[in-house]
Amino acid sequence: MLDDGSYDAIVVDATDTGGDIYVELTVLAGPHKGEVVTVSARRLGREAIDLLGVPATLVVTAGQPSLHLEG
Secondary structure, eight states: OOOSEEEEEEEEEEEEOSSOEEEEEEEOSSTTTTOEEEEEEOOOSSOGGGGTTOEEEEEEETTEEEEEEOO
């Protein structure tokens, strides 16, 4: 997992498992640029296919990720 901080990212893949959506993100800047991380999310209000290419901010606090999607 990434160090605590805020990371600009883009969704490169998303898979719906029937409860959670696993979202793969590529970090766009900083020392972790190009790294792909996967987070699970619930209650996004969107279909997994609709997440592809969506800009996002991944915030890690005390080792726990929080995903904020644009649009």
